[in-house]
Amino acid sequence: GIQVEQSPPDLILQEGANSTLRCNFSDSVNNLQWFHQNPWGQLINLFYIPSGTKQNGRLSATTVATERYSLLYISSSQTTDSGVYFCAVPRNIQGAQKLVFGQGTRLTINP
Amino acid sequence: DVKVTQSSRYLVKRTGEKVFLECVQDMDHENMFWYRQDPGLGLRLIYFSYDVKMKEKGDIPEGYSVSREKKERFSLILESASTNQTSMYLCASSFGFWEQFFGPGTRLTVL
Numbered sequence: 262g263i264q265v266e267q268s269p270p271d272l273i274l275q276e277g278a279n280s281t282l283r284c285n286f287s288d289s290v291n292n293l294q295w296f297h298q299n300p301w302g303q304l305i306n307l308f309y310i311p312s313g314t315k316q317n318g319r320l321s322a323t324t325v326a327t328e329r330y331s332l333l334y335i336s337s338s339q340t341t342d343s344g345v346y347f348c349a350v351p352r353n354i355q356g357a358q359k360l361v362f363g364q365g366t367r368l369t370i371n372p
Numbered sequence: 373d374v375k376v377t378q379s380s381r382y383l384v385k386r387t388g389e390k391v392f393l394e395c396v397q398d399m400d401h402e403n404m405f406w407y408r409q410d411p412g413l414g415l416r417l418i419y420f421s422y423d424v425k426m427k428e429k430g431d432i433p434e435g436y437s438v439s440r441e442k443k444e445r446f447s448l449i450l451e452s453a454s455t456n457q458t459s460m461y462l463c464a465s466s467f468g469f470w471e472q473f474f475g476p477g478t479r480l481t482v483l
Contacts, residue, residue, distance in 0.1 A: 294471055301381075302409075302460055304474040347415075351469070354420070358469050359405075359430065362415045 263288045265350055267363035274338055275371055282333040282366045284348035291351070293324050293331050294360065298345040307333070307346075338370045375399070376475035378463055384481045391450040393478050395463030402467065404446035406430075406438065409460040409477075421446055453482045 264287040274280055284293070292311040296304040308315050308322040310331065315322050319339075324331040335342055345365040351358035379394035395404065405420040407430075417430030419438040427438050435457060439447045446465075450457055458481050464472040 291469075292471070296474075302462075302477040302479065304462065304464075304477075306471065306473060309471040349415075353469070354428065358403075358466065358472075359417050359420065360407075360415075360464075360472055364414055 263290070263350060263352060263361050265348060265361055265363040267346075267348060267366050269366060270364065271367045271369075273369045273371065276338060276340060278338050278370075280335045280338060280368065282335075282346055282368070284331045284333070284363055286329050286331075286348075286350050289329070290326065294349045295322055295331070295333050296347045296349065297342075298347060298365070300344060304347070335368075338368075340370045340372055343368055343370045376463060376465055376473050378461075378475040378478050380478050381476060382479050382481075384483065385450075385453050386483050387454060389450075389453050389482075391453050391480070391482075393448040393450075393461055393463075393480070395446045395448070395465075395475055396444050397446075397465040397473070397475075398444065399465065399467070399473075400443065401465035401473075402443070403465060403472075404440065405464040405466075405472065406436075406446070406448045407462045407464065408432070409462060415462065418448065455482050458482045 266285045295307040310324045312326045321334045349360040349362045376397045406418040407415045421440040437449045461478045463475040466472040
């Protein structure tokens with residue numbers, strides 16, 4: 262099956278720093294999602310990005326489907342950005358799509 | 373906004389008990405999913421449903437069953453809870469092949 266790898270596994274930064282998280286996938290995909298898992302465990306949708314670039318405030322994401330990777334950029338980090346960031350790609354199953362998740366990047370923003 | 377709710381944030385049960393985890397979505401999505409999340413193993417699909425009364429096994433269905441009697445509600449059932457089912461359970465829903473939205477999660481501890 263498809264493999265999804267995220268890097269780095271851990272990232273520790275000071276407040277105000279910028280960061281880039283990477284997601285590589287082993288097969289062609291028709292979409293990709295980025296999530297932030299908050300300290301209470303909920304997965305918050307950040308981006309649904311099959312290709313190209315999207316921006317939402319301090320966050321932006323770029324997916325290059327032909328080269329099988331996606332990047333998540335966080336600028337001017339805040340302590341509330343801390344948590345685990347996951348990318349996930351779909352696999353078609355019986356009229357729906359199962360998400361295959363990477364192992365996540367744990368981001369810690371220190372004040 | 374899409375809203376997915378789960379019946380409990382935290383649950384403690386004893387070995388052998390029958391456990392029901394409930395998930396409700398308010399966006400008329402036809403697809404609903406149950407995942408579990410474990411350290412080192414990531415998120416894995418247990419079961420999904422693509423229509424009322426329809427269900428399909430995911431990657432790790434053993435020890436679980438599901439019920440979908442109404443479109444908005446998808447229940448995960450542990451017929452006889454065991455300690456290896458202690459985990460974080462996440463419900464999600466989607467419309468067709470579009471992005472999935474997750475509930476807040478249920479942390480289940482089986483003693």
